[in-house]
Each structure stands twice: as structure tokens, then as C-alpha cells.
Amino acid sequence: MNREPYIAGDWGTSRLRLSLCLGECVIETRQGAGIGALREPAAEALRPLIAGWRQTHGSLPLLLCGMAGSRNGWRETPYLPCPADLRALGEAALRFEADGAPVAIAPGLSCKSRLGSPDVMRGEETQIAGALALHPSLGIGHHLLCLPGTHTKWVCLEEGRVTDFLTALTGELFALLRDGSTLTQAARAGTGGESSDARSATGDTENGFESGLEAAAALGAASLLHALFAVRSRQLIDGRSHEWALAYLSGLMIGADVRGAMPLFAARAEAVLIGDSALNELYAQALRREGMTASCLDGEQCALAGLRTLWRT
Amino acid sequence: MNREPYIAGDWGTSRLRLSLCLGECVIETRQGAGIGALREPAAEALRPLIAGWRQTHGSLPLLLCGMAGSRNGWRETPYLPCPADLRALGEAALRFEADGAPVAIAPGLSCKSRLGSPDVMRGEETQIAGALALHPSLGIGHHLLCLPGTHTKWVCLEEGRVTDFLTALTGELFALLRDGSTLTQAARAGTGGESSDARSATGDTENGFESGLEAAAALGAASLLHALFAVRSRQLIDGRSHEWALAYLSGLMIGADVRGAMPLFAARAEAVLIGDSALNELYAQALRREGMTASCLDGEQCALAGLRTLWRT
Numbered sequence: 061m062n063r064e065p066y067i068a069g070d071w072g073t074s075r076l077r078l079s080l081c082l083g084e085c086v087i088e089t090r091q092g093a094g095i096g097a098l099r100e101p102a103a104e105a106l107r108p109l110i111a112g113w114r115q116t117h118g119s120l121p122l123l124l125c126g127m128a129g130s131r132n133g134w135r136e137t138p139y140l141p142c143p144a145d146l147r148a149l150g151e152a153a154l155r156f157e158a159d160g161a162p163v164a165i166a167p168g169l170s171c172k173s174r175l176g177s178p179d180v181m182r183g184e185e186t187q188i189a190g191a192l193a194l195h196p197s198l199g200i201g202h203h204l205l206c207l208p209g210t211h212t213k214w215v216c217l218e219e220g221r222v223t224d225f226l227t228a229l230t231g232e233l234f235a236l237l238r239d240g241s242t243l244t245q246a247a248r249a250g251t252g253g254e255s256s257d258a259r260s261a262t263g264d265t266e267n268g269f270e271s272g273l274e275a276a277a278a279l280g281a282a283s284l285l286h287a288l289f290a291v292r293s294r295q296l297i298d299g300r301s302h303e304w305a306l307a308y309l310s311g312l313m314i315g316a317d318v319r320g321a322m323p324l325f326a327a328r329a330e331a332v333l334i335g336d337s338a339l340n341e342l343y344a345q346a347l348r349r350e351g352m353t354a355s356c357l358d359g360e361q362c363a364l365a366g367l368r369t370l371w372r373t
Numbered sequence: 374m375n376r377e378p379y380i381a382g383d384w385g386t387s388r389l390r391l392s393l394c395l396g397e398c399v400i401e402t403r404q405g406a407g408i409g410a411l412r413e414p415a416a417e418a419l420r421p422l423i424a425g426w427r428q429t430h431g432s433l434p435l436l437l438c439g440m441a442g443s444r445n446g447w448r449e450t451p452y453l454p455c456p457a458d459l460r461a462l463g464e465a466a467l468r469f470e471a472d473g474a475p476v477a478i479a480p481g482l483s484c485k486s487r488l489g490s491p492d493v494m495r496g497e498e499t500q501i502a503g504a505l506a507l508h509p510s511l512g513i514g515h516h517l518l519c520l521p522g523t524h525t526k527w528v529c530l531e532e533g534r535v536t537d538f539l540t541a542l543t544g545e546l547f548a549l550l551r552d553g554s555t556l557t558q559a560a561r562a563g564t565g566g567e568s569s570d571a572r573s574a575t576g577d578t579e580n581g582f583e584s585g586l587e588a589a590a591a592l593g594a595a596s597l598l599h600a601l602f603a604v605r606s607r608q609l610i611d612g613r614s615h616e617w618a619l620a621y622l623s624g625l626m627i628g629a630d631v632r633g634a635m636p637l638f639a640a641r642a643e644a645v646l647i648g649d650s651a652l653n654e655l656y657a658q659a660l661r662r663e664g665m666t667a668s669c670l671d672g673e674q675c676a677l678a679g680l681r682t683l684w685r686t
Contacts, residue, residue, distance in 0.1 A: 073555070170610065175595060177588070177603035178610035211555075211602065227602035229556075236549045242386070242524075243542075275490070282488060283633030284597050285626065289524065289540035290490035297483060297491035313598065320596030 066121040067110055068367035070360075071095055071102075071128035072183055074210075079364060080113050080120070086364065088113070095127035102134035103158055119161035123367040126183035129154065129165040139180060142171035143221045146189040147199060150370045164370040171224040174324045179227050183363070184213045187334050190366030191357050192220060204328045206321070207359065208314075208335045208343045210235070214321045226324065230317045237309060243291040244305060268304040269342065272311020273349055276319055284316045310342065318346040328352075335359040379434040380423055381680035383673075384408055384415075384441035385496055387523075392677060393426050393433070399677065401426070408440035415447035416471055432474035436680040439496035442467065442478040452493055455484035456534045459502040460512060463683045477683040484537040487637045492540050496676070497526045500647050503679030504670050505533055517641045519634075520672065521627075521648045521656045523548070527634045539637065543630045550622060556604040557618060581617040582655065585624020586662055589632055597629045623655065631659040641665075648672040 065087070069078045076092035092109050095102065106122075114120055129137030137154040144152075153164040166189075168182035184207045191205070192198050199220035207213040210231040216223045237243050275287055291309045294300045300308070330353040333340040337358060344354035378400070382391045389405035405422050408415065419435075427433060442450030450467040457465075466477040479502075481495035497520045504518070505511050512533035520526040523544040529536045550556050588600055604622045607613045613621070643666040646653040650671065657667035 173603075175588070175600055175603070176591065177600075178606045179602065180606055180609060214599075226599055227606075228596070228598040229554075229601040230598055232554060233546075233550075233598065233601070236553055237546075240549055240553060241542075241545060275488070278489065281633060281636040283541070283629040285541040285543055285546065285630050286527075286539055286633050286637070287488055287490075288542040288546070289492065290486075290488070293491045293493055293540075296493060316596040317598050320594060320599050323594040324599070 064121075065113075065117045066123060066371055067113065068364055069106075069122065069124045069126075069128070070183060070186070070363045070367070071124055071126045071133065073127050076106075076109075077360075078109060080117075081364070081368075084365075084368070095130065095133045098132075102128060106134075107159070114159075114161075119159065121161060121371065122158070122163045123166075123370045124163065125166035125186035125363065125367060125370075129168060130182055133165075134163075135165060137165045137167045139170035140167045140185070142169055142225070143218075143223045144169055144185070145221045146185060147192055147220050147369075149185060149189040149366065153370050166366070166370060169222060169225070171222070173224060173226045175226065179225060181211075181213055181225060181227070184215070184334075185222070186366035186370075187359055187362040188215060188217070188222065188366070189369050190362035190364065191332070191334055193365045193369055194362065195357070198332065202328065204325050204331045206331050206333050206335075206343060206347075208333065208339045209359075212317060214325060216325060226321065228317045228321065230313050234310060234313050237288070237291075238306060243288060243309065244302060268300070268307030269311035269345070272308040272313070273315040273346055274311075275308070276312050276315025276346075277349070279316065279319075284313070287312055287316075311346075314342055314346045315349070318343065318350060322350055322352070330355065332357065334362050377434075378426075378430045379436060379684055380426065381677055382419075382435065382437045382439075382441070383496060383499070383676045383680070384437055384439045384446065386440050389419075389422075390673075391422060393430075394677070394681075397678075397681070408443065408446050411445075415441060419447075420472070427472075427474075432472065434474055434684065435471070435476045436479075436683045437476065438479035438499035438676065438680060438683075442481060443495055446478075447476075448478060450478045450480045452483035453480045453498070455482055455538070456531075456536045457482055457498070458534045459498060460505055460533050460682075462498060462502040462679065466683050479679070479683055482535060482538070484535070486537060486539045488539065492538060494524075494526055494538060494540070497528070497647075498535070499679035499683075500672055500675040501528060501530070501535065501679070502682050503675035503677065504645070504647055506678045506682055507675065508670070511645065515641065517638050517644045519644050519646050519648075519656060519660075521646065521652045522672075525630060527638060529638060539634065541630045541634065543626050547623060547626050550601070550604075551619060556601060556622065557615060581613070581620030582624035582658070585621040585626070586628040586659055587624075588621070589625050589628025590662070592629065592632075597626070600625055600629075624659075627655055627659045628662070631656065631663060635663055635665070643668065645670060647675050 073096040074094035080087045152167045166186045169185045173179040203217040205215040212228040212230045215225040334357045340356040347354045386409040387407035391403045393400045465480045479499045482498045486492040516530040518528040525541040525543045528538040647670045653669040660667040
């Protein structure tokens, strides 16, 4: 491991998270706009954010993953097709020089998913590479990984290689339904209000999530489409609170995600969750309900460890 | 049938459609804001829209269905619990006088759905009552009805009575994903652009819908959540056009709706579609793919016929 400082950045669609690092230590962290919100070239958006660090430390190497490598990002970095050995992610990084400093952008991955469609990821491959670096035992045997988020990724890892993966729209769909649908407007507009105060005490938020998981388990052949309206009707008719309904929606969607993924990935006994700790816990709860064990890894730590593998190479 | 003129109104969340009628003839139609967009009491919003008609014809009776009877509407009209005989819908209408004219608001329906949750409708019950009035044979035996729309309703009709129904969020979810998701932003932002011009000729809009139905049929135990990302990746990787992707999304969702509903309603050989003709045709295509026959009724004609049953009583 090099002992010079460097900058590690996870540049997603909606957020940039930059860390000034020395070895495995993070010295300072800054946030910036995501690739989706940029109105100027990525290199120009980045410059003011790291100018101070460069004044102090000189031309710091810059290691990036995520949408920075997309067509709308800084420089398009081709997808690495699966199967892909993530212990050698750095070999496929796009390397160039900018403002006199070396830049490395991690490639995304592409595959043909188990549902027969093409699938892609940008950013998660670096988290997986980091998980492999932090936990080398993940490189031995078969593992089912789940990276929950806006686009949850279910990933099949065999001997350190990603054989294929599948994207679930869980987080994005949850946010769309929470913020813009009639499912949650009922309570907001007060139409479910008259009885909800009295009854919401019986259904707290945690029970809402558990009830959502139960509803997902009862779906059978029915589609999620047929279960969603209950988020509204249970406020309207059962007097459930807005908070309960949001937790129910979350449980319904995470439950449907986990229950739909299990048969596709021929249900192993354990899944490895890589993500934000609160979200990991919700998925772990859904997995336990299906008789699975879940171990949780911190997504940010994995991203940093993955970015370090670009530096080493 | 009374031979005096009257006003029939379908007042939904997003739209008011008022018709000045004489018997079964519509003399004139006007549009207004939906209940969801009102900033003033419903009665006041209505007055200027019908003032001209009243100057000409006197205090016209007003027959309303939809969200006019909701808590946020004009006057709350309690839900009629299922099983409910819709040939007697008028008996459960809320009747009062306003500005010297009689007003009738159709009640909505409530039930416990086959998925075990409460379910509700407002407006569709009047379309079903109209379908029964226009086609009395629907009142004999068992029929599976489907009213496609923002909230698609699957309705079990036995001897003229609605025993239960189930709401699918198909239309609302399609609109949310079309207008606000990353699924369709790829092409809009031009990120899928470089190859899409060349290849979109091979995948026209109609094939997109058919491909979506195919993808829904291949879902198996997987959830719709796992199939949605293909709408984006097939633009990004397969170079599909934005138009193709929207048709694919539509096929995927309508296919999932139909395939999920069939086992719940113990697949009869035929379904009766009540709705807009273009949407009816898409559902009919999905139903035919499942070996079902579909007959189509015009939703607006059914609504008017249903409102007339309020007048008669």
C-alpha cells in the first residue's frame, strides 16, 4: 500500500462523495452534485472541490467509480462483461492524466441477467471489489450478494468472479410511490385523518414493515401491482397512519424483492448484504423471514476499499 | 325514462366531465378540474360550469359519480359494502338539493379483496351499473370485469352483484415510471442515443409492447421489480428507442397485471373490458395471450348509462 495521500470518489447519479485518504484512513470527506445534476463538464465541477486539498498535498491521484465512467460522466469507461474477476478490477480501469494528476475510473459491469435481459452496474462493482479485498474468504466458493439501494443489485459471485447479476428497481420505485403517488396522499391530505389518530397507536412503524413483508409473502402468483393499493386503502379504511403506510410500503417492496430474487438465485442459505446499515437491516429482516442468514458489510467502507484497489495497480 | 334534461357528471381525482343530457342523448359536454385540484368548495367550482345550461333549461337535476362523493369531494357518500347489487345503485345514492336542483351522488364500493386487504372504488361502480343497464345479460351468471386505467379494477360480478374486486396500480405506476424515473431518462438525455437511431427501425412501438408482454410471461416467481430495469438497459445496451422502451414498459406492466390477476380470479374463459378503447385493446391483447377472450365496452358510455340509473330511481 502506497503511503501517499490520494482522493477516492464515489460519483453516482445523485451524489458525489469525495474522500481525502492516506492508506486506509479517511482524512476528510466532501460532498458534491451527482452526475445527473451537472451543468458543466465533470472535470470542472470537480476542480473547486479538491483545490484546497491539492494546495496542501500537491497533485493528488484521483480514484473514481460510479457514473463518472458513464457516457454523461467524465470519460466513458466501457463496461467489463461478466464473468468478471473483481480482484483484478484495477486492470480494467480507465487511466489518464488531468490537471497534472493521475486519474483512474473503475469500469462498470455488464451481463445478461437471469431474466434474459442485458443488465448493467456502475459503482457496485467497486464495492464488491472492496468487499473481496476486506474479506478474502468471499473469493472462495459461491456467494449471493445483495447491494440494496435505489437500484438494488443481486449478484452471483463464484471464486471471486461475478458471473451475473440482476437489478431490482426497489429503491427508486419506493421513492416514486412515496413522493408522487396517490398511495400516500390520502393521509397527507387528511382524507384518512378522522380515524387514523385513534387507531395508529395500534400499528406502529415497525409493525408496518412487518405487515408489508407478510403481504409480500402472501402475494403468490399475483403481481406487486395488485398489492400496492392496500397502502392507500389501509389508511382510508383501516385508519392506519401515514408513517405506518410508508413502513408497510417499504416492507411490501423489500419483501417482494427478496422473495422474487430467491428462486432466481436458487436460494443459498446465506446472503451478503453490502450497503447502508439501516437498509441492510431491513433486507436482513426480509431474508431471515425466508429462512436465509444475512451478513452485513458497510457499503461506504467497501467502496473505499474497492477504490484503493485501483490505486495499488 | 324521464324526458327532461339533466346533467350527468363523472368527477374524478384529475378530471370532471359534465354532460348535458336528454334521455340517452348527450347535448353538450364540458370539462372541469378534478377533485384533487380544487381550491374552493366543489359546489362553487361547479356553478360557473353549469350556469349557462341552467339559464337555458332551468334547475337541471345533477347526477354525479366518482370522487365527488369522497371525503374531499362535494359530500361524503358512504361506500356500499360488497356484495353489492349494482342494478339498485340508485337506492344507495346520496340525494340532496343544491341551488334549488336535486343532486344525486353515487356511492363507491368497498370490499375485502382476494389478497386480504380492504379495497375501494369510486366511479367504476357507476360504469358497471351502466354496463348492466346496457347489457342485461351481464346480470346473469358469473363475469370477470376489468376496468383498466390509473387504478385498474378487476371485478367479480355474480348475478348482477359485485362480490369483490381488486385494484392494480398499473396506470399510475406506468405514468410515474414514464415521467419521473431513470428508466426513460436514458434516451431522453441522449445517453442511449448513439446506436438507437440505427437499430430502432428493427424494433417498432408495437413490437415493444409485445416484447413487454413476453417479458411479463417469463417472470415466473420473480417480481415485476426485477424486470423493470430492462426498460433502461435495453435502450443503453441494445440500442432500443425511447418509444420502443415506453411500449415495452406498457407491455410489461399490463402483462404482469393480467397474469397476476388470472390465478386470483380463477381464470374464466372471458373477461369484459370497460374503458377507453385504446387501453381496452392493449388489455385485450394481453388477455388473448393468456388464452382469454375479451369483449370491450366503452367506459364513457357505461358511465353515462350508470348515471342515468340514478335519475330513474
